[in-house]
Amino acid sequence: MIDMSVDIGGLKLKNPVLVSSGTFGFGREYSDFYDLNLLGGIAVKGITMKPRKGNKPPRIAETAAGILNSVGLENPGINNFIEQELPFFKNYDVPVIANISGNTIEEYSIMAKELGNSVDAIELNVSCPNVKEGGIAFGTKSELVYKVTKAVKKCCKTPLIVKLSPNVTDITEMALAAEKAGADCISLINTIVGMKIDIENKRPYFDNIVAGLSGPAVMPIALRMVWQTAQKVKIPIIGMGGISTWRDAIEFIMAGADAISIGTANFYNPYAPIDVLRGIESYMREKGINKIEKIKINKGAKNYE
Amino acid sequence: MIDMSVDIGGLKLKNPVLVSSGTFGFGREYSDFYDLNLLGGIAVKGITMKPRKGNKPPRIAETAAGILNSVGLENPGINNFIEQELPFFKNYDVPVIANISGNTIEEYSIMAKELGNSVDAIELNVSCPNVKEGGIAFGTKSELVYKVTKAVKKCCKTPLIVKLSPNVTDITEMALAAEKAGADCISLINTIVGMKIDIENKRPYFDNIVAGLSGPAVMPIALRMVWQTAQKVKIPIIGMGGISTWRDAIEFIMAGADAISIGTANFYNPYAPIDVLRGIESYMREKGINKIEKIKINKGAKNYE
Amino acid sequence: MRCEICTIVDNYRVATDTYKMVIESKSIVFEASAGQFVHIRVGGEYDPLLRRPISICEFDKEKGYLTLLYRVCGKGTKLFVNTRPGDSLDIMGPLGKGFPVFNTELTRPKSSMDSANTQRGLNLPLSEVSFNDKKVAVIGGGIGIAPLLELCKNLNKPDIYLGFRDETYMVDEFSEHAGTFYLYTEDGKEGCKGYPIEALAKNINNYEVVYACGPKIMLSKTKNLCEANSVECYLSMEEKMGCGIGACLVCACKSAQDDLYKKVCVDGPVFNSKEVKFND
Amino acid sequence: MRCEICTIVDNYRVATDTYKMVIESKSIVFEASAGQFVHIRVGGEYDPLLRRPISICEFDKEKGYLTLLYRVCGKGTKLFVNTRPGDSLDIMGPLGKGFPVFNTELTRPKSSMDSANTQRGLNLPLSEVSFNDKKVAVIGGGIGIAPLLELCKNLNKPDIYLGFRDETYMVDEFSEHAGTFYLYTEDGKEGCKGYPIEALAKNINNYEVVYACGPKIMLSKTKNLCEANSVECYLSMEEKMGCGIGACLVCACKSAQDDLYKKVCVDGPVFNSKEVKFND
Numbered sequence A, B: 001m002i003d004m005s006v007d008i009g010g011l012k013l014k015n016p017v018l019v020s021s022g023t024f025g026f027g028r029e030y031s032d033f034y035d036l037n038l039l040g041g042i043a044v045k046g047i048t049m050k051p052r053k054g055n056k057p058p059r060i061a062e063t064a065a066g067i068l069n070s071v072g073l074e075n076p077g078i079n080n081f082i083e084q085e086l087p088f089f090k091n092y093d094v095p096v097i098a099n100i101s102g103n104t105i106e107e108y109s110i111m112a113k114e115l116g117n118s119v120d121a122i123e124l125n126v127s128c129p130n131v132k133e134g135g136i137a138f139g140t141k142s143e144l145v146y147k148v149t150k151a152v153k154k155c156c157k158t159p160l161i162v163k164l165s166p167n168v169t170d171i172t173e174m175a176l177a178a179e180k181a182g183a184d185c186i187s188l189i190n191t192i193v194g195m196k197i198d199i200e201n202k203r204p205y206f207d208n209i210v211a212g213l214s215g216p217a218v219m220p221i222a223l224r225m226v227w228q229t230a231q232k233v234k235i236p237i238i239g240m241g242g243i244s245t246w247r248d249a250i251e252f253i254m255a256g257a258d259a260i261s262i263g264t265a266n267f268y269n270p271y272a273p274i275d276v277l278r279g280i281e282s283y284m285r286e287k288g289i290n291k292i293e294k295i296k297i298n299k300g301a302k303n304y305e
Numbered sequence C, D: 001m002r003c004e005i006c007t008i009v010d011n012y013r014v015a016t017d018t019y020k021m022v023i024e025s026k027s028i029v030f031e032a033s034a035g036q037f038v039h040i041r042v043g044g045e046y047d048p049l050l051r052r053p054i055s056i057c058e059f060d061k062e063k064g065y066l067t068l069l070y071r072v073c074g075k076g077t078k079l080f081v082n083t084r085p086g087d088s089l090d091i092m093g094p095l096g097k098g099f100p101v102f103n104t105e106l107t108r109p110k111s112s113m114d115s116a117n118t119q120r121g122l123n124l125p126l127s128e129v130s131f132n133d134k135k136v137a138v139i140g141g142g143i144g145i146a147p148l149l150e151l152c153k154n155l156n157k158p159d160i161y162l163g164f165r166d167e168t169y170m171v172d173e174f175s176e177h178a179g180t181f182y183l184y185t186e187d188g189k190e191g192c193k194g195y196p197i198e199a200l201a202k203n204i205n206n207y208e209v210v211y212a213c214g215p216k217i218m219l220s221k222t223k224n225l226c227e228a229n230s231v232e233c234y235l236s237m238e239e240k241m242g243c244g245i246g247a248c249l250v251c252a253c254k255s256a257q258d259d260l261y262k263k264v265c266v267d268g269p270v271f272n273s274k275e276v277k278f279n280d
């Protein structure tokens, strides 16, 4: 019998396929395509203390095998989220991960505390490139990653996932800081800071100038970061960045991910998470592998320098 | 009359279209396709003090809109380069840029000194992700960028270009260090550290584990870094990373590049540099622009934070 | 709403860079209403990456045919042109909210009207939009005429105002359904010289409802014209899209009621003019 | 060597996942010699990004036709299958060094022999390869037979050893040019059961030159066999490629003469077995 379940830092998933924050709304939208209970878990759209209207359009640009987005954390705020969006999941038996962004460490803590009773895990977004305050700033300095994780961990009743920014010289420094501060799990990568110029109008394409790159284009970078991180930390890793097929997912798991998450691929293939899930299953069946973790390349088999 | 010429830190180019180190051999190969004199300049394959045999194959993998390479600086060493490769350019009237990598600051200095009389400019490669010693290490710490640039500048008779690594949290820190140390010009980006897993054999695809990502996939990242750098430094910038069409090139110039360089695109379209050159020319004609620098978005028009 | 692998029945040029594609669908067509759109995947695995939103121009529920009218402008639409009858195409839809149609004399069965009605889910109170057999004008510019054809078929001989840069297309198809038909080209090569909004402005007081699709500038003028004259106005909007179903929040357009954004893909693409604003 | 937009004349299946493509070329075909390859761009702008190296299987200089034999295994070759007669294809070539052919009785004009000779530029002294009408064997495995067909036509009835997993193809085309023809399949469905190297090993002392193309293991065994018996041996090698012309250094294969690497694209793809080594 194949056991697809994984435990990522106390959060038990029936399978390792998650969907990524910001690419899956509050779950409703994709429920028209398949039964959400099939998913390992759902990371909902990033939320903040106060409602945010988000950035001025255009908010998306297609790049070579990728997209740049500049949504700017549009969201109804934590209260509306709890009142209007969370109840939807009452009908489902699928873990919900709340992705939170704060302007200050205090904001992060308050939100984590408030959500602790109603969601299955908290994902700290210390890495959104699309907002001026907070966001990415927290994710590019290891002291800040440490501080915010430590503070939130104290008041967070659910497993705490820290989502790392790829916009750093050394991802393992950030990962180690999160681990040391008590994170139960790490997720990576968030989008990479990119840009596009509107040459017809001779100006940056996005009002916010820079935007976040995601999609297949970034996968080699994401995979490298997951590998590097897996060599250094003991806590579980959720790998993401450009996954669109089950083979991509297997690469991430081999590289050291305990679970994987589908983001941008949802946009062009709404069935991507299900396709990936089925693919992993048949891969395991074919290879006679009965536990997800056995897919991994043994840590230290060849140590990464 | 359209004036395509640019001056990049004392190196005068008849047009702003260069070809990137490592993607254009020592020039010979592409001379079968067009007259090399058409190019603004040629950055030849990176060279080191001693010959290097390079990494074990496989050395290339195709990724979504990009490639990973793990050549590992295979090159005949500086002496063979001077004796066997440089004379080829005697027949051409095209600036040759020697791209050098050292294990130590001293090696960089010796090479720059030796090459000073025979090439038109030196490009310091402080950013190769495919070698263990030196290379990228120099490019990810601003003190080291400063030190190596400073030392080389002292003994370098030709314009000195410092090629930055994109594998950093803040590219402008590196750019400012190079500028402060006396660099005449900055080129960016080198390849981004990426990875691929060979899932059939359950191991990293490359012997060196990580490899360098280039091609259209990285363009949004490269463009962002050129923009950020252009907001901060006064010395000229050679922009590269994923350029394959003239529209890509215009984006880089608008973002602040004084010249642009074609790398990976040479592989799938050997005429890419010529196509880009012709495209820039007609763009300028159509828009009535007579100097390359007038294509740029005015610095500080909207300051990047 | 679903993804369906459909078969291309026909794909031909109707004007410079403008093509009509007929697609056989087993399910999408039966759920579609005028003004909705489909989200199409073409090309290789990653190039282009995103789907392309295209309005449903016509549907024939008997044959199971959807017709699209598209203008070639970039990578995706260039690939559309290269598809041939018999090829298959990955289509998601029908998406978004279409035009509310409340005429008594419909060419369509009653049920589709009902569903259009409930699907609207406007923020405005329902009474405001529950009119019958109102005097209606339809105005379209360029490729923006695409979603209007099915609409016109559903209306009771509306006055139709179309504008093109120089070359016209689909003129017979539209005029067939028109009460009065107004045709404009920017250079006056065909029809009158100028813009259809000029004629609509003259006649605006004849109408109770105006439907519009076309360039932003046309939509913005139509909105102002209608609101100044207290005419109900529905606009079909465009914005770059990701998911097409409300999950990614990239297709933002300014809300007129508050300082927030609406999602073109699910709140629209058809909006009551009072829901949206243009100023920027 | 150049890039040429060629027209596809024919493209059809010869066995499971194995296709033959005939291409009309205005220039590449006239420069080609047996064992060289072309570098092909298919698909959209970026997907796949790189060209795909495919051996020239046959050429017809009178008609200006190149024939390719290819096996579908990934993204690029899947796209090859979808091309149809009349489509155009961006082809770079002819690339690399082909097989040295030194027979007196040639089916080709003398000049092409000369050019093959000078193009070789082997590191070995020329005398060593200047043999005439030697006794020759050709051994190919699977899709590796592709570059051998044109070679066989240029040789004087060589003995030909072909091996396949189960399904065979191009057997008539090869046997037509063979002195003795040996056919093997792994499961013995057609021809003998086993591998062609077994037969070659028995007969090795009949030959002065062996040409080989196929899986690495076959090449390696052929190399060892020939060198142990002092038989001249030419191997056509494969390695992943970028530029295809010697500029990027990614197509490295181990040199036998020193600890360095050779470039399959310009030093090969055909190597004298003494130039390369396999051990890793």
Ligand SMILES: Cc1cc2nc3c(=O)[nH]c(=O)nc-3n(C[C@H](O)[C@H](O)[C@H](O)COP(=O)(O)OP(=O)(O)OC[C@H]3O[C@@H](n4cnc5c(N)ncnc54)[C@H](O)[C@@H]3O)c2cc1C
Residues within 6 Å of the ligand: A062, C037, C048, C050, C051, C052, C053, C054, C055, C056, C068, C069, C070, C071, C072, C073, C074, C075, C076, C077, C078, C143, C146, C147, C237, C238, C239, C240, C241, C264, C269
């Ligand atoms: C609801 C809706 C209905 C539409 N209906 C039609 C129609 O019936 N016929 C028609 O010809 N066009 C229609 N469009 C516009 C059509 O989507 C674009 O022309 C098309 O996406 C361009 O794709 P491309 O690859 O050719 O261009 P590219 O410029 O290569 O596209 C790059 C990216 O920008 C997006 N994009 C480019 N132009 C537009 C645009 N005008 N609107 C939205 N996204 C755009 C693309 O979807 C893609 O993500 C509609 C757009 C929307 C939002």
Ligand SMILES: Cc1cc2nc3c(=O)[nH]c(=O)nc-3n(C[C@H](O)[C@H](O)[C@H](O)COP(=O)(O)OP(=O)(O)OC[C@H]3O[C@@H](n4cnc5c(N)ncnc54)[C@H](O)[C@@H]3O)c2cc1C
Residues within 6 Å of the ligand: B062, D037, D048, D050, D051, D052, D053, D054, D055, D056, D069, D070, D071, D072, D073, D074, D075, D076, D077, D078, D143, D146, D147, D237, D238, D239, D240, D241, D264, D269
């Ligand atoms: C000199 C030479 C001659 C060749 N001649 C033929 C031929 O006549 N017929 C034929 O069917 N095949 C031939 N091959 C192999 C052919 O190049 C590959 O099968 C093809 O590139 C696979 O592309 P893909 O997109 O289908 O596979 P993918 O796996 O999607 O390719 C991914 C990448 O790996 C490369 N790659 C994959 N397999 C190989 C391989 N075996 N060798 C080199 N690169 C590879 C591709 O070029 C591409 O860059 C030849 C290879 C070389 C080097």
Ligand SMILES: Cc1cc2nc3c(=O)[nH]c(=O)nc-3n(C[C@H](O)[C@H](O)[C@H](O)COP(=O)(O)O)c2cc1C
Residues within 6 Å of the ligand: A020, A021, A022, A023, A045, A046, A047, A069, A071, A073, A099, A125, A128, A163, A189, A190, A191, A213, A214, A215, A216, A218, A240, A241, A242, A243, A261, A262, A263, A264, A265, C242, C248, C250
């Ligand atoms: C439109 C969009 C919105 C996103 N919003 C969020 C967000 O609110 N919070 C967050 O942590 N990540 C957000 N992300 C990042 C994704 O969760 C994911 O980390 C990233 O896109 C990489 O994965 P992918 O390449 O599979 O998309 C967003 C990504 C996209 C494309």
Ligand SMILES: Cc1cc2nc3c(=O)[nH]c(=O)nc-3n(C[C@H](O)[C@H](O)[C@H](O)COP(=O)(O)O)c2cc1C
Residues within 6 Å of the ligand: B020, B021, B022, B023, B045, B046, B047, B069, B071, B073, B099, B125, B128, B163, B189, B190, B191, B213, B214, B215, B216, B218, B240, B241, B242, B243, B261, B262, B263, B264, B265, D242, D248, D250
């Ligand atoms: C095969 C290959 C070899 C390279 N070798 C070098 C090198 O020797 N020195 C160097 O500075 N950069 C080297 N680069 C980096 C390129 O010069 C360039 O900075 C990078 O590829 C980004 O540009 P592109 O996306 O246009 O290729 C190499 C790149 C490739 C693809």
Ligand code: FES
Residues within 6 Å of the ligand: C240, C241, C242, C243, C244, C245, C246, C247, C248, C249, C250, C251, C263, C264, C265, C266
């Ligand atoms: S396109 Fe994703 S929300 Fe509208």
Ligand code: FES
Residues within 6 Å of the ligand: D240, D241, D242, D243, D244, D245, D246, D247, D248, D249, D250, D251, D263, D264, D265, D266
């Ligand atoms: S493929 Fe570039 S050197 Fe051989």
